[in-house]
Amino acid sequence: MSNTPLKIVVVGHVDHGKSTLVGRLLHETGALPEGKVEYLKEVCDKRGMPFEWAFVMDALQAERDQGITIDTSQLRFHTGNRPVLIIDAPGHKEFLKNMITGAASAEAAVLIVDAHEGVQEQTRRHGYLLHLLGLSQIAVVVNKMDLVGWSEARFQEVDAEIRAYLAGIGVTPTHVVPVSARGGDFIKDRSQAAAWYQGPTVLEALDGFAAAATAHDLDLRFPVQDVYKFDTRRIVSGRIESGRLKVGDKLVFSPSGKSARVASIEGWAGSDVTVLSAGAGQSVGFTLDEPIFVERGQIAHLAESAPALAHEVKARVFWLGRDPLALGDRLKLKLSTAEYLVEVAAIERVIDVEDLGSHQGAQVGRNAVAEVVLRSRSAMAFDTFGANARLGRFVLVHGYDIVGGGIVASANDTRNIFQVNHQVTAESRARANAHKGGVLWLTGLSGAGKSTIAMELERRLFQKGWQVNVLDGDNVRHGLCSDLGFTHEDRTENIRRVGEVAHLFAKAGMLVITAFISPYRADRDRVRAIDAEAFHEIHVATGLDACEARDPKGLYRKARQGEIADFTGVSAPYEAPDVPELALNTEGKSVDETVAELLVYVENRFGRAAVDSLSA
Amino acid sequence: MNDLDQLEAQSIYIFREAFNRLDKIAMLWSIGKDSNVMLWLARKAFFGHVPFPVLHVDTSYKIPEMIEFRDRVAKEWNLPLIVGQNKAALESGMHPSQGRVNCCSALKTEGLKALLAEHGFTGVIAGIRRDEEGTRAKERVFSPRNDTNEWDVRDQPPEFWDQFKTDFAPGTHLRIHPLLAWTELDVWRYIAREGIPVVDLYFAKHGKRYRSLGCAPCTGSIASTASTVEEIVEELETTKTSERAGRAQDKESEDAFERLRAAGYM
Numbered sequence: 001m002s003n004t005p006l007k008i009v010v011v012g013h014v015d016h017g018k019s020t021l022v023g024r025l026l027h028e029t030g031a032l033p034e035g036k037v038e039y040l041k042e043v044c045d046k047r048g049m050p051f052e053w054a055f056v057m058d059a060l061q062a063e064r065d066q067g068i069t070i071d072t073s074q075l076r077f078h079t080g081n082r083p084v085l086i087i088d089a090p091g092h093k094e095f096l097k098n099m100i101t102g103a104a105s106a107e108a109a110v111l112i113v114d115a116h117e118g119v120q121e122q123t124r125r126h127g128y129l130l131h132l133l134g135l136s137q138i139a140v141v142v143n144k145m146d147l148v149g150w151s152e153a154r155f156q157e158v159d160a161e162i163r164a165y166l167a168g169i170g171v172t173p174t175h176v177v178p179v180s181a182r183g184g185d186f187i188k189d190r191s192q193a194a195a196w197y198q199g200p201t202v203l204e205a206l207d208g209f210a211a212a213a214t215a216h217d218l219d220l221r222f223p224v225q226d227v228y229k230f231d232t233r234r235i236v237s238g239r240i241e242s243g244r245l246k247v248g249d250k251l252v253f254s255p256s257g258k259s260a261r262v263a264s265i266e267g268w269a270g271s272d273v274t275v276l277s278a279g280a281g282q283s284v285g286f287t288l289d290e291p292i293f294v295e296r297g298q299i300a301h302l303a304e305s306a307p308a309l310a311h312e313v314k315a316r317v318f319w320l321g322r323d324p325l326a327l328g329d330r331l332k333l334k335l336s337t338a339e340y341l342v343e344v345a346a347i348e349r350v351i352d353v354e355d356l357g358s359h360q361g362a363q364v365g366r367n368a369v370a371e372v373v374l375r376s377r378s379a380m381a382f383d384t385f386g387a388n389a390r391l392g393r394f395v396l397v398h399g400y401d402i403v404g405g406g407i408v409a410s411a412n413d414t415r416n417i418f419q420v421n422h423q424v425t426a427e428s429r430a431r432a433n434a435h436k437g438g439v440l441w442l443t444g445l446s447g448a449g450k451s452t453i454a455m456e457l458e459r460r461l462f463q464k465g466w467q468v469n470v471l472d473g474d475n476v477r478h479g480l481c482s483d484l485g486f487t488h489e490d491r492t493e494n495i496r497r498v499g500e501v502a503h504l505f506a507k508a509g510m511l512v513i514t515a516f517i518s519p520y521r522a523d524r525d526r527v528r529a530i531d532a533e534a535f536h537e538i539h540v541a542t543g544l545d546a547c548e549a550r551d552p553k554g555l556y557r558k559a560r561q562g563e564i565a566d567f568t569g570v571s572a573p574y575e576a577p578d579v580p581e582l583a584l585n586t587e588g589k590s591v592d593e594t595v596a597e598l599l600v601y602v603e604n605r606f607g608r609a610a611v612d613s614l615s616a
Numbered sequence: 617m618n619d620l621d622q623l624e625a626q627s628i629y630i631f632r633e634a635f636n637r638l639d640k641i642a643m644l645w646s647i648g649k650d651s652n653v654m655l656w657l658a659r660k661a662f663f664g665h666v667p668f669p670v671l672h673v674d675t676s677y678k679i680p681e682m683i684e685f686r687d688r689v690a691k692e693w694n695l696p697l698i699v700g701q702n703k704a705a706l707e708s709g710m711h712p713s714q715g716r717v718n719c720c721s722a723l724k725t726e727g728l729k730a731l732l733a734e735h736g737f738t739g740v741i742a743g744i745r746r747d748e749e750g751t752r753a754k755e756r757v758f759s760p761r762n763d764t765n766e767w768d769v770r771d772q773p774p775e776f777w778d779q780f781k782t783d784f785a786p787g788t789h790l791r792i793h794p795l796l797a798w799t800e801l802d803v804w805r806y807i808a809r810e811g812i813p814v815v816d817l818y819f820a821k822h823g824k825r826y827r828s829l830g831c832a833p834c835t836g837s838i839a840s841t842a843s844t845v846e847e848i849v850e851e852l853e854t855t856k857t858s859e860r861a862g863r864a865q866d867k868e869s870e871d872a873f874e875r876l877r878a879a880g881y882m
Contacts, residue, residue, distance in 0.1 A: 004619040033858040073753045097774035104776030226636045230665045268664040283628035395779040
């Protein structure tokens with residue numbers, strides 16, 4: 001007989017009797033300490049209320065005061081066949097985070113439904129979340145049967161209602177048991193109250209649950225927790241999440257791709273037993289035969305059975321944050337011992353747990369479930385939840401708080417899965433950034449709107465998480481080109497330097513936006529020649545009359561009065577591009593409209609689709 | 617892996633998370649059986665080392681055998697021991713006769729608070745277990761305390777899939793509970809299996825033994841003939857009395873222990 005208790009969570013809508021059922025189970029199995037029932041009777045008497053079984057679990061003063069469970073609790077009993085650790089989870093919507101805290105560690109669940117009220121909002125939400133958390137063994141208990149006069153017809157209605165809902169999420173309950181938790185009917189013993197019911201009691205239903213399968217048979221996954229050097233040994237430590245690890249195994253560490261053999265599995269000073277292998281669930285430490293760089297968050301595995309590697313995952317998440325989850329939000333994703341900074345790249349659908357329908361949404365409200373795409377700057381190593389649950393689930397952190405959790409449905413795009421290259425190529429930069437690098441060269445007359453457009457575009461792209469930078473007269477004339485004036489030669493040199501710098505940034509993966517009049521076609525062509533593929537000439541084609549009418553800095557007026565020499569458009573030429581990649585006509589349009597037009601161009605040429613086409 | 621192997625592996629995982637994620641941690645050592653098991657687990661987690669200070673908050677009312685045991689084991693295992701004491705409260709005559717809860721608050725809770733503040737610890741490892749008492753059953757493994765050491769039991773962080781709360785605001789700290797999932801019986805079975813030393817007070821003499829150790833004035837012994845670890849295991853397999861039955865400070869009011877804990881008691 002195993003000493004390992006089966007972990008069972010009791011969930012359901014508020015006030016349907018979860019804590020009462022648990023209190024009753026503990027009492028019927030003789031698990032309550034001596035004097036506990038008498039003590040609670042005293043407490044109830046003092047409060048002038050009838051005896052409340054729920055007080056066994058509801059240990060907090062506030063819980064007794066309000067008659068609801070606030071936080072999850074755990075207690076133990078023995079069914080006669082096996083020890084059980086029972087987790088009582090709150091049913092009130094406000095405490096969903098506590099329900100998840102309780103339910104996530106369970107191997108099986110009891111979903112309780114009030115016979116009179118039938119299936120309610122939290123019944124469905126809890127049922128849905130159990131499934132999402134990976135629990136497939138669910139027994140349904142229809143409680144308060146005494147309040148409906150033990151009506152078989154009513155029981156059949158509730159039975160049909162809950163079975164229909166669970167079938168919708170792919171779950172078949174192991175049993176549906178009619179009970180009165182308060183009266184103790186069908187908890188441990190059968191009851192005369194319902195001769196029509198032939199199924200098991202609650203305890204019998206619990207005995208029918210299977211213990212969680214161990215992950216020995218899955219591929220080896222060893223997420224590195226820490227690397228110790230307390231003495232002469234350099235010990236890579238962590239817990240084997242699945243599979244087996246043996247001395248002599250050649251391990252690969254993802255995502256770095258480095259590999260080495262296990263030289264020894266380490267014991268501690270108090271033990272002289274030599275260990276040659278270890279399996280799933282064990283917290284171990286080992287040394288390697290080569291001093292490769294290993295750090296927390298990497299996953300050790302065998303070469304022939306690697307985890308997935310991608311920048312983007314499609315995930316099903318439950319959101320617990322106070323503020324809704326919105327497109328573009330940046331969060332910390334913790335998967336096993338790894339942490340990644342991710343961005344919400346798409347909210348594909350928000351799931352309505354009431355009717356299992358889905359709808360489009362720009363954000364995910366508190367306690368809602370949604371399918372989202374999360375993208376990370378660095379490659380993430382993981383398994384899908386279906387392949388290996390322990391490496392396919394994660395939590396999301398915002399600020400100091402865990403604000404949600406989720407399971408990996410798939411790598412979002414198989415084209416994003418690639419072997420990590422040890423060289424940083426333009427392509428790997430583009431994949432990490434989710435956009436290509438390049439030079440967006442804005443040219444046009446003074447006052448055409450180049451800087452305004454450049455700054456606004458930079459702001460909008462930055463908000464989307466782009467690596468973007470504006471080069472304009474203000475930030476190069478003071479430093480890089482402080483030795484230059486405004487003669488033709490100096491203008492040419494100025495543009496040459498800006499062009500070189502812009503292309504260097506572009507090579508580093510950035511999108512560079514430049515805002516220079518750059519009046520001479522030959523100068524611009526020379527910049528294009530540095531890397532023609534990265535260079536996009538954007539003509540901000542505001543006409544001279546409009547520019548002169550705007551004259552934001554009063555320069556045209558000064559030029560007309562002869563106070564400024566060699567002023568483009570007045571006393572120096574402007575050579576408009578013959579075939580620019582894009583010409584923006586700003587006249588009669590707002591800055592927003594112009595930037596929106598440019599943004600479409602940038603998204604198409606540098607954005608996600610352009611990155612995906614790199615290896616297509 | 618049997619159940620004790622699983623508990624051991626999980627506790628080691630928790631120790632290593634705390635050591636990796638937090639800057640400055642320490643472990644509370646009450647000298648009771650649970651914290652001895654914790655020390656043992658820490659030495660396993662860190663391959664024979666205890667890489668953080670071990671704190672003992674001395675109320676001065678501890679049973680003398682406990683202090684003797686502390687000093688002997690600390691020397692034997694080469695433990696980085698720090699002993700703290702609320703001297704001001706003791707000098708002003710603090711004693712259980714002034715109210716047991718008051719005394720606990722002053723000597724243990726305030727004594728600990730002062731020790732944490734002095735050393736700037738951001739994580740404190742404590743050996744509480746869920747099966748000890750109702751409010752402890754609702755604890756988290758990584759449990760935040762605010763800047764005045766208080767526990768906001770009404771709004772605890774979610775904790776699942778072994779992803780713990782390891783981010784917290786400056787000035788606040790975390791309590792880490794590696795033994796939360798263990799029972800009293802698990803602790804004794806593990807002590808038996810591993811041969812972990814415990815204070816003799818746990819073993820019956822003249823038909824009485826201590827089941828839980830605290831300060832001499834507030835800790836009672838129970839009727840028992842269990843004089844070895846094995847006999848204690850046997851006794852616990854059949855008992856229906858709760859472990860803290862001998863701890864007088866819990867019984868001053870319905871929520872005495874909850875209030876003690878919310879204020880920063882272990």
